[in-house]
Amino acid sequence: MSRRFRTSPLPSLSIPGPLYSLHVLRVGFSRPGGPLPGSFRADGTVTLLRGGPLTVLVDTGGPWLRPHLPGLLAARGVTPGDVTHVIVTHGHSDHAGNLNLFPA
Template structure:
């Protein structure tokens, strides 16, 4: 049985401007003997780029068994309709039905994006494929999740915006306005403890050491 592998389909970027944030999240592909998983899928402004990135690997959305959405912010889930099956945390799905009016990352229409899709719930420890399991990383949103992947390089942790960039792990503090700051800090620490390699939500992948964290 081959070891699962993680590949970057689209790079993530932090690009705040005085007119808002284009919010280009990273999109990752996990390949295993049990099939292919896409982690986060970006917003519709990157749909053409996502399809091109899959095509470069000889793939189409139909070749993807599951898309895992780390959380419900618009920049991470708008392209879910391209795929056959969507996996999210039950807390996140519940929140999307009635998001806070102050939550600018989760417009009230967000749950409508999921209508008619095969949406499944997944919680801590659930195996989505051999060597691929769900890790709960709440705080940025109520039900943020990541994926832990057992690779040849050790444990790769796909974090979404629980750790959007390397500087967040170094500082131990969430970026921007977290839904629950205390839980967000605990999730950052959990990533530091679990991961050998971090694949963040809006930055390049980086390796973690116990003595120091390095790019």
């Protein structure tokens, strides 16, 4: 039995709050169409969380995002050096591909 799933990216969201703000810098996706039959193409979401003394980046995107990531951060008034914490949801390259842009 064949199942078909349809996915679509969520719109970019910015949810301000009195104690924190959350900004989706890059919307991820997953869709059929990889190089092998039955495979998928996917890219992870990159999210910025700001509150109090913390500036947290959840996932850094893939290495192909490297030229664009500083500009995505700058649009929110943040430089890579301003990021105090990085959370990587898992070790795939589309989630952890730019860890080296952030100081230890």
